Amino acid sequence: MKLGIHLGYWSAGPPEHAQEIVRAADDLGFDAIYSAEAYGSDALTPLAWWGASTKQIRLGTNVIQLSARTPTATAMAAMTLDHLSGGRFILGLGVSGPQVVEGWYGQSYPKPLARTREYIDIVRRTIAREVVTSAGPHYPLPLTDGGTGLGKPLRSTLHPYRTDLPIFLGAEGPKNVALAAEIADGWLPLFFSPRSDDFYRAALAEGFAQPGARRTATDFEVHASVPVVIADDVDGAADLIRRNLALYVGGMGARGQNFHLDVFVRMGWEDVCAQVQDLYLEGRKDEAAAAIPMEMVDDVALVGPAARVREQFSRWEPTVVTSLLVQGVTYWPDPLRGLQTLAEALR
Structure with a gap:
């Protein structure tokens, strides 16, 4: 299993030490760094800025929201960053949720699977430098x-650095x-969660089996x-995760x-989730944060001294996960x- 870093989206401003973290990860041989976007900072600009000082680490978006850009605009940005990074860009896409899609972007949320399928098809054909047309219904090209x-x-007037630029999909x-x-x-x-590995293996197998x-x-991949917090105080470290959860x-x-x-809920935390949401x-x-038990934190995070983190990490190694993206580094x-x-600790 490889290691990567997920820097996420910004809070009120740029995260401290991000540039130094990215350079250190590159020097340590980490596989990839990822940025994100919600309704503040965008996912692409930080990668271009931070990635300019790196040599080998891959640069990914986790995720670009479909509703933020048309498929052709996303393909343009992806090809541009792939050229600037020498073929190190990973295009991570996701539909987001109805509150953001309809409240921030003013677009309709229903039929997210059909929209995703049509969107990625247009992105791929744009990167392949085809004459791009689409019958829609979500992204008709040309508009009629x-x-x-x-x-x-x-x-596209731009020739791609790679016609097989990787596209990853954020999905739950x-x-x-x-x-x-x-x-x-x-x-x-x-x-x-490693406990959900069989569930996700079955879902992935269904996709692989499609014609x-x-x-x-x-x-x-x-x-x-x-989320990872290395600290001697296990419960104090878990509190940081509890607030995020x-x-x-x-x-x-x-x-x-x-x-x-x-x-x-699929992990079995239905009662806890209901209580947390109500609060x-x-x-x-x-x-709400205090209502989250330690066992729920351990399901999805690595917290505590290095030895405990290593012990917990062993549960992840047999799963479908090929790269573990460490969250929370800037904190x-x-x-x-x-x-x-x-x-x-993890190597």
Whole structure:
């Protein structure tokens, strides 16, 4: 299993020490760094800035939101970054959720699987320098309804650095995971648990079995984002994770439609999730975090002294995960020393 870093999206401003962390990860032989976007910082600009000082580490988005850009605009950005990085870019895509898609981008959320399939098809054909047309219904090209009628099919003027630029798909539900296995080169799970390995293997197998599937289980990558806190105080380290889990389980989505909550329900944490969501939506965020047991933290995170982290990591090694993306590095007291310690502990 390889190691990577997920720097995520920014909070109120750029994360401290990010440039130094990226350079250190490159020097230590980490496989990839990832950025993200929600409704603040974008995922592409930080990769271009930070990645300019690296030599070998791969640069990925985890994830670019489909509704933020048209498929051809995303393909343009992907080809540009792939050229600038010498073929090190990974295009990670995801649909996001209805609150962001409809509230921030002003677009319709329904039919996310069909939209994803159509979107990736256009991206691939753009990168292959085909004359791009699409019958829609989600991304018709050229536009024929409501426009001037002057649009015409076009081919990218930019020749790609790689026509096989890898596309990964962020997915949580079984149908989305199966779709990733069918049409993408990799899967970006959030809140993966080794206990759910059989469940996800079955979903991936369903995708690999589809006619025309792009990859097989042997050449498909799974890059799982895993919060990591190396500290002597296990419970104190777990508290940092609890706050993040409470946000996603309790506040990232509406009651009755929260895809992150659904992941933990499938793990068997239904009662805890209901309590956390109730407390969080009532504004009792500290209580929501405190309601998360240590066992739930250990399901999806690595916390504690280096020896404990190494012991917990052994549960991940037999799973479908091919690269573990360390989250939370910018919040460590000494990120550079922490990366070195982590690399030594997990190798």
